Amino acid sequence: MRTILFALAGASLFGQVQYGDLLRPKPENWVHYSGQYHSQRHSGLRQITASNVKRLTPQWIYHVDSARRLESVPIVVDGVMYFTNPNEVYALDARTGREIWRYERQPALQKGPNRGAAVYGNRVYIGTPDAHLVALDARNGSLLWETKIAEASEGYWSPAAPMVIKDKVIMGIAPSDHGLNGFLDAYDANTGERLWRWHAIPRPGEPHNDTWAGDSWKTGGGGTWLTGSYDPELNLLYWGTGNPAPDFDGDVRKGDNLYTECIVALDADTGKMKWFFQTTPWDVHDWDAVEIPILVDTPYQGKMRKLLVQGNRNGFYYVLDRVTGEFLLGTPFIKELNWASGLTAKGRPIRVEGVIPSLKGTKTCPATSGATNWMSPAYNPDTKWFYIVAQEGCGINTKSRDTFRPGGNSFMGTGYVESPEEPWQMYIRALDVTTGKLQWEYKQINSRRYAAGLLSTAGGLIFGGDDQGFLTALDARTGKALWSFNTGQQISAQPITYSAGGKQYVAIANGSNIVAFALFE
Amino acid sequence: MADVFYLAMRFQWIVLACVLSLACLAQQRGRGGRRVRFDAAEAREGRDIYNRSCTMCHGLDGAAGDRAPALGAQRRYLRATTEELLDAIKNGIKGTNMPASPAMAEGDIRKVTAFIHSLRATAVDLDVPGDAAAGQALFQGKAGCAKCHMVNGQGGILGPDLSNLGAERSLAAIRESLTIAKPTPPRGFQPVTVTTVAGKRIEGLMKNQHNTSFQILGLDEKLYLLTAGEVREMSYGKTSLMPTGVEKRMNEAEFQNLLAYLSRLARSRR
Numbered sequence: 001m002r003t004i005l006f007a008l009a010g011a012s013l014f015g016q017v018q019y020g021d022l023l024r025p026k027p028e029n030w031v032h033y034s035g036q037y038h039s040q041r042h043s044g045l046r047q048i049t050a051s052n053v054k055r056l057t058p059q060w061i062y063h064v065d066s067a068r069r070l071e072s073v074p075i076v077v078d079g080v081m082y083f084t085n086p087n088e089v090y091a092l093d094a095r096t097g098r099e100i101w102r103y104e105r106q107p108a109l110q111k112g113p114n115r116g117a118a119v120y121g122n123r124v125y126i127g128t129p130d131a132h133l134v135a136l137d138a139r140n141g142s143l144l145w146e147t148k149i150a151e152a153s154e155g156y157w158s159p160a161a162p163m164v165i166k167d168k169v170i171m172g173i174a175p176s177d178h179g180l181n182g183f184l185d186a187y188d189a190n191t192g193e194r195l196w197r198w199h200a201i202p203r204p205g206e207p208h209n210d211t212w213a214g215d216s217w218k219t220g221g222g223g224t225w226l227t228g229s230y231d232p233e234l235n236l237l238y239w240g241t242g243n244p245a246p247d248f249d250g251d252v253r254k255g256d257n258l259y260t261e262c263i264v265a266l267d268a269d270t271g272k273m274k275w276f277f278q279t280t281p282w283d284v285h286d287w288d289a290v291e292i293p294i295l296v297d298t299p300y301q302g303k304m305r306k307l308l309v310q311g312n313r314n315g316f317y318y319v320l321d322r323v324t325g326e327f328l329l330g331t332p333f334i335k336e337l338n339w340a341s342g343l344t345a346k347g348r349p350i351r352v353e354g355v356i357p358s359l360k361g362t363k364t365c366p367a368t369s370g371a372t373n374w375m376s377p378a379y380n381p382d383t384k385w386f387y388i389v390a391q392e393g394c395g396i397n398t399k400s401r402d403t404f405r406p407g408g409n410s411f412m413g414t415g416y417v418e419s420p421e422e423p424w425q426m427y428i429r430a431l432d433v434t435t436g437k438l439q440w441e442y443k444q445i446n447s448r449r450y451a452a453g454l455l456s457t458a459g460g461l462i463f464g465g466d467d468q469g470f471l472t473a474l475d476a477r478t479g480k481a482l483w484s485f486n487t488g489q490q491i492s493a494q495p496i497t498y499s500a501g502g503k504q505y506v507a508i509a510n511g512s513n514i515v516a517f518a519l520f521e
Numbered sequence: 522m523a524d525v526f527y528l529a530m531r532f533q534w535i536v537l538a539c540v541l542s543l544a545c546l547a548q549q550r551g552r553g554g555r556r557v558r559f560d561a562a563e564a565r566e567g568r569d570i571y572n573r574s575c576t577m578c579h580g581l582d583g584a585a586g587d588r589a590p591a592l593g594a595q596r597r598y599l600r601a602t603t604e605e606l607l608d609a610i611k612n613g614i615k616g617t618n619m620p621a622s623p624a625m626a627e628g629d630i631r632k633v634t635a636f637i638h639s640l641r642a643t644a645v646d647l648d649v650p651g652d653a654a655a656g657q658a659l660f661q662g663k664a665g666c667a668k669c670h671m672v673n674g675q676g677g678i679l680g681p682d683l684s685n686l687g688a689e690r691s692l693a694a695i696r697e698s699l700t701i702a703k704p705t706p707p708r709g710f711q712p713v714t715v716t717t718v719a720g721k722r723i724e725g726l727m728k729n730q731h732n733t734s735f736q737i738l739g740l741d742e743k744l745y746l747l748t749a750g751e752v753r754e755m756s757y758g759k760t761s762l763m764p765t766g767v768e769k770r771m772n773e774a775e776f777q778n779l780l781a782y783l784s785r786l787a788r789s790r791r
Contacts, residue, residue, distance in 0.1 A: 079746050093746040096734040100744060137671070139744055140728075142682040144674035501748075 017077055017119045019166055023232055028499035030076045033116050033161035034376060035496070037230040038295035041378040042456040043497045047504035048519060049459040053473045053483045057520040059505065060097030063513050064090070069492050070509035071113035071374070073161060075124075076498040081507070082119060082138070083514055086112040086129045086159075089136060094500045094507075097516060101141035105134065109152060113492075115227070115374075116161035118169065120189050125169050127158025133171050133187055147192035149173060155180055155408025161227045164189055165237070165268050172224030176242035176260070176288065179219030179404045179411035184239055186271060196271035200224065200241050200259050208258040216253035219404045219411060221245035222260040226290040226374055231306070234323060236274060237266045238308055240290035247286040247368075248357040248399045249413025256281040261289040263310060263318075265325060275325030279312045280349065284356050285339070285397060286368045286412075287313040294379050294386065295322060300434050309433060311377050311388040313370035316343065317436040331436035333372075333429060336365040336392045336422060357399035357414065367395030367424070368416040369449050376453030376494045378462065380476050385430045385439055387454045387462050387476075393424030424448040428464045430479060440479030442472075452508060453494030463506055465491035471508055471517075487515055557603065559638040561648040567636030570629050578618065583640045588618060593640025593693070601641075606634040644695055644784030645687035651774075656782025659775055669762065672786060678742055679726060680710070680763065688787035695783050699767040699776075702760060712758025713737060718751050726762070 017031065025031045027044035035041045048056065064070065067085045075082040081094040087108040091100040111129035118125045123144060124136045130152035135144040150156035150173055160172040168186040176182060182200035187193065200222030202209040209217055221244045228239035241264065244250075244257040259273075261280040266273055279289045289312055296307045300319070308322035315337040319329040327347030340349035355364055375389040395416035402413040418424060426447040430439040444451065444466045452465025461482070462474045467490045473483040489511020497506045507516040572581060578589035585591035600609050610630045613621035622630070639647060660666040661675075669680035686695065706712065715723045715737065725739035735752065737745040768776045 080744060093729075093734060093736050095746065095748065096731075098729050098731060098734055098736055100728050100736045100738075100746075135674075137678055139742060140678040140682075140738060142671045142674070142678060143684065 016121050019120075022120065022164060028076075029078065030074065030496045030498045031119060032075075032163065033073050033118070033227040034229065034292055037165075037232060039229040039292050039376075040294055040296070040381070040456070041376055041454060041494070042380055042458070044458045045497050045499055045504045046458040047499070048457065048461065048497075048506065050461060050475050050482055052519060053459070053461060055520045056473065056483050056485070056506065056517045058485070059095075059516045059518045061513050061515050062090070062092055062097045062099070064088070065512075067512040069113065069490060069511060070514070071115055071492045072509055073116040073494045074496055074507055074509070074514065075117050075119050076496070076500075076507075077119055077138075079500040080138070081498075082117045082124050083509075084114045084117050084126055084161075086110070086114045088114075089117060089124060089126055089141065091124075091138070091141060092514075094498060094505065094516070095503070097514075103136050103141040103143070109157075111157050113159055115159055118162040118164045120164040120169075123189070125162045125164065125189075127160055127162060127171060129157050129159075131156040131158050131173065133158070133162065133169060133192060135192060145192045147187060147194065149185060153408075154406060160225050163227050163230065165230055168195060168268070170228075170237060170268075172227070172239065174223045174225035174242075176221035176223035176225075176245055177247055177286070177410055177412055178408055179221065179245040180223070181218075181220050182222035182224050182242060184224045184237075184266065184271070186268075198264075198266055198271040198273065202258065208256075211256040211258040213252070213254040216255075219245055220253070220257065220260060221247075223288070224290065225288075226292060229293050229295050229308075230268065231295055231322060234306070235268050236322070237268050238293045238295065238322065239264055239266065240288070240293060240310070242288040242290055243283055243286045245411045246402045246404075246413030247411075248284055248397060248415060249402060250282050250284040250356065251399075252401070252413075254282070257283070261287065261314075263289060263293055263308065263320065265322065277318070277320055277325050277327060277347065279310075279316065279318065279347075280314045283314075284399070285314070285364055285416075287366075287370060289313065291372060291374075292376050294377060296379055296381075296433055298384060298433060300328060307433070309379070309386055311372050311386070311390070311431075313366070313373060314339075314349070315366045315371035316340075316349075317386070317388075317431060318347065319434065319436070329434070329436060333388060333431060333436065333438070334366055334390050334392055336394055337371070338363065338365040338394070357397035357416075359398065359400070361396040361398045361417075363394055363419055363421070364397045364416070365394035365419075365422075366391060367393045367418065368397065369393075369395070369424075373450060374453075375451050378454040378456040379433060380456040380462070382458070382460070383430070383439075383476055384433050385476070386433045386436075387428065387430050387456060389451050389454060389464065390427045390429050390441075391424060391449060392422070392427065393448070394419035394422050426451050426466060428454065428462065428474065428479070430462075430476075442474055442479045442481065450492055452491040455495040455497060455506070457497055463495045463497075463508075465495065465508060465510070467491065469510060471495065471506075471510070471515075485517070487511075487513070489513065557601070557638050557642070559603075559635040559642070559646070561639070561646075563632045563635040564639035564647075565636075567629075567632030567634070567639075571633050571636050574622070574625065574629075575633070583637065592637050593691075603634055603638070606637055607631070610634065640691075640693075642691065643688050644690060644692040645787040647692050647784060649692060649781045649784040651777040651779075651781025653778070653781040653785050655775075656778035656780070659771070659779050660782055664767070664771065664779065679738065679740065683783065683786055685788045686786040687784045692780070692784055696780060698763065699779070700765060702765040703763070706758070706761035710761060710763075712760075712762055714756050714758070715745070715747065715752055716754040717747065718753050720753075727757070
């Protein structure tokens with residue numbers, strides 16, 4: 001009987017992904033970079049629980065020959081996994097890890113990482129190192145069309161996973177550190193034609209261009225190199241923007257430097273900005289605000305609110321009203337924070353004088369690598385806690401005068417080194433979503449920087465990983481480690497979960513592999 | 522242990538051979554990796570000169586002869602560049618039967634060289650005669666090619682995507698694939714019929730397989746992913762779904778138009 005049931009599941013048809021499947025994904029699938037439009041990275045699957053997670057064992061490993069440090073998030077649709085490496089897409093049988101097809105872009109500009117694909121209809125979409133948006137046939141990997149997003153020769157590239165909304169593909173751009181101005185684009189999902197572009201740096205005559213001294217707006221930065229979130233009811237896209245350039249030398253770009261280091265809300269149909277909130281005005285520490293914004297509907301101070309929460313690279317946890325952009329709360333989620341003494345009632349940081357890069361070097365906490373970074377956070381609607389990967393550590397930040405040179409040269413105005421006084425240390429932390437109060441923390445001993453992102457499941461688990469290669473399952477309520485597996489290579493990607501053939505899997509990229517786990521039978 | 526080592530060595534050579542033949546298929550390149558340019562009109566003249574002058578040893582139209590090798594076979598050439606070929610024809614190849622041709626006119630040597638390049642070139646370089654637009658209409662229409670083959674995002678998905686065919690294959694290889702049946706279906710395109718344990722019948726192409734699982738693209742253009750335990754019965758088709766004798770199902774001019782269209786399929790450079 002069991003075999004027959006499996007056979008039925010096994011013979012599952014590859015269905016087209018309709019907009020409804022993107023709006024309300026089936027729990028067995030993982031159709032967005034962050035799981036769903038609200039980016040909570042919480043799965044309804046509950047086969048794997050706190051009581052049986054000890055039985056989690058690897059089911060298959062897929063090795064990507066050309067990969068070194070994968071940061072891609074797999075997409076899973078009805079038993080097919082789509083997985084990327086720069087210039088490459090792999091379609092795998094999600095139960096067995098066997099390859100169905102692969103796409104390799106030629107000629108291929110080498111630049112990494114790639115963070116993943118998006119799916120819609122019978123198509124798979126990716127961004128490329130030469131700043132193109134590429135559409136493939138999801139069934140055999142045939143190239144359907146490609147659209148140039150920006151000039152690769154200027155230094156632009158497209159590492160972010162696209163997001164599909166209705167018939168549009170939303171696509172960000174990198175980098176900020178080369179003095180290239182960022183934007184967010186929407187493309188026709190059928191033809192690849194560009195429908196709108198929102199410019200992250202206002203041009204002369206546009207509001208807030210005066211937040212840039214002189215002509216500094218021309219090389220302002222503000223990349224959009226991670227994937228944002230979407231509220232279908234409000235029809236608003238929420239995206240974080242990157243740092244201003246040159247990163248560490250703020251003297252040449254006095255002003256708030258809008259809309260760098262912002263969370264922006266854009267009308268999904270037109271790309272028009274509805275509101276923005278700047279986390280770090282006049283940033284001089286390269287604290288991109290691109291971290292995944294999580295959308296949560298929950299009572300806040302007695303009133304039901306549509307919230308947007310973000311753990312920012314600058315060390316603060318922010319709670320905003322996502323209808324209006326109103327700042328509700330901001331509180332540090334790290335202990336080592338020396339650049340601001342707090343936030344004003346409007347959420348603007350109260351700067352500590354002197355904590356800016358200098359010729360000799362200035363101790364700055366958090367470090368430029370950030371209190372957190374591209375590692376995705378998660379939200380569990382059962383605990384109502386926000387889970388974040390946090391780094392405690394400080395840098396010595398220096399500055400010098402840099403010259404903008406077009407063609408993809410870095411325009412940083414110097415950088416940072418690790419402070420010798422405090423060793424860097426990674427944590428997974430649980431915060432109350434409305435107060436930001438620490439509920440528990442899990443210290444990733446001997447892990448110093450970056451890590452895996454987080455996954456929350458209805459089985460009461462938080463999955464995380466570290467740069468030493470361990471994938472770990474924590475109890476979502478206590479933070480106690482219940483299971484751990486040494487995958488053998490550094491983990492820099494985000495875990496996902498899906499179900500195929502009646503079995504729940506947890507999968508993550510580690511180093512040059514992708515590994516899928518399920519309960520031992 | 523020795524057997525394992527032997528197999529590993531053998532496998533290495535197979536991989537190397539595949540890589541080399543793929544490289545030859547992809548583009549005719551000289552030593553420096555640059556694409557070899559030649560004049561198509563000169564190559565046509567060169568063919569006549571070659572057939573007059575070189576077929577004492579080499580075969581007709583560059584095929585293998587009784588005393589000398591084929592010039593257009595898909596292998597790694599010791600002499601690939603124009604300069605190397607000119608030198609071989611003019612001065613011969615020492616230590617072989619290839620004689621010098623001191624009496625041959627410089628212009629004729631150049632034309633023979635162009636002809637040899639054309640044998641080794643991919644189809645897009647050849648300026649194949651015929652009405653490519655009419656060939657495209659045929660491809661998309663009554664010849665039925667587009668039911669299985671995609672070109673620039675249009676067409677079926679069962680057969681290989683042909684968008685870059687002319688830049689990857691020689692004219693001879695394209696002609697062959699239309700006219701001569703392959704001894705076995707290419708990997709990834711073997712027809713298969715499966716009956717599952719649940720009683721479902723699936724007809725399709727085996728994209729990938731192992732003792733433990735099968736990844737099939739159904740003729741209905743859907744993916745079927747099965748583990749071995751879910752399969753009751755499976756039988757493989759011996760011949761590819763690609764029809765052969767295409768030239769017999771249309772007139773000569775139509776076939777030439779189809780070749781003209783297919784040979785021009787090359788993705789525009791980014």
